[in-house]
Amino acid sequence: MLxxxxxxxxxxxxxxxxxxxxxLYDDVVNAVRAEGGPWRPLTPGTKDPxxxxxxxxxxxxxxxxxxLEGGTLIGTATLWDxxxxxxxxxxxxxxxxxxxxKGYGTDVVATLCxxxxxxxxxxxxxxxxxxxxxAMLRSAERNGFVREGVLRSSAWVLGEFLDEVVLGLLVEEWxxxxxxx
Numbered sequence: 001m002l003x004x005x006x007x008x009x010x011x012x013x014x015x016x017x018x019x020x021x022x023x024l025y026d027d028v029v030n031a032v033r034a035e036g037g038p039w040r041p042l043t044p045g046t047k048d049p050x051x052x053x054x055x056x057x058x059x060x061x062x063x064x065x066x067x068l069e070g071g072t073l074i075g076t077a078t079l080w081d082x083x084x085x086x087x088x089x090x091x092x093x094x095x096x097x098x099x100x101x102k103g104y105g106t107d108v109v110a111t112l113c114x115x116x117x118x119x120x121x122x123x124x125x126x127x128x129x130x131x132x133x134x135a136m137l138r139s140a141e142r143n144g145f146v147r148e149g150v151l152r153s154s155a156w157v158l159g160e161f162l163d164e165v166v167l168g169l170l171v172e173e174w175x176x177x178x179x180x181x
Contacts, residue, residue: 002063002119004111007104009063009077012053016064016073018044020051023096024076032158033130034094058082061115065093065108074099077108079116088124089116093136105139113143117171124170130155131163145169 001010025031025042032039035050042048053062060080066073075095082089091112095104109127116122127145129136141147145167153161 001066002111002115003068004107004114006068007074007107007111008066008068008071009108009111009115010066012051012062012064012076017051019073019096020064020076020094021046024094025050027097029158030094030097033133034092036155065095065099065104067099067104074104075108077112079112079120082120082122086124087122088126089120089122090126090128091116092127100135105135106142109139109143109145113169113174117174122171124168126169127167128164129167130157131165137165137167140167140169143169144173144175146173 001008021042024034025048028039042051046052049057059082060078061082063077064073065075065077073096075093077091077093079089079091091109093105093108093112095108113125116125125145127136127140128151129140131150146169147165148168149166151164151166154164155162
């Protein structure tokens with residue numbers, strides 16, 4: 001398990017799947033805002049790759065996020081679109097509703113940065129998020145990510161087009177222990 005200050009990133013366990021499906025993916029508003037595509041229901045026993053991890057997939061790594069104190073499942077985190085030639089990847093996370101607003105997001109981003117830069121030897125990490133996702137913007141910026149641009153009206157979300165913000169962080173800009181955390 002990778003350990004942050006308050007969270008751990010560990011392998012997905014079978015018992016995580018029903019919780020993540022119910023708390024994250026069955027919530028239409030949350031799922032549409034997070035996934036960048038139309039919502040569709042996930043059936044029990046699904047092999048949907050957002051829930052069931054394919055350990056042979058080289059382009060992305062999925063984690064379950066747990067509280068270090070007690071081991072309670074609080075969400076999911078992903079390093080995706082891993083490009084070993086350009087040494088870059090994207091990061092994403094989803095916290096269960098009960099875990100939001102407690103500072104876990106900043107710790108998850110920091111731990112994903114450690115994984116990407118130290119464990120995977122990447123040079124660049126990137127975040128794309130809706131412009132009104134203040135929690136993700138704040139978590140990324142607290143970890144040193146820089147706003148690189150806005151993709152205007154690029155996301156169709158529940159009947160309207162929204163802007164997306166692109167943020168990037170290079171390994172030489174990253175600090176393992178940012179002062180703001």
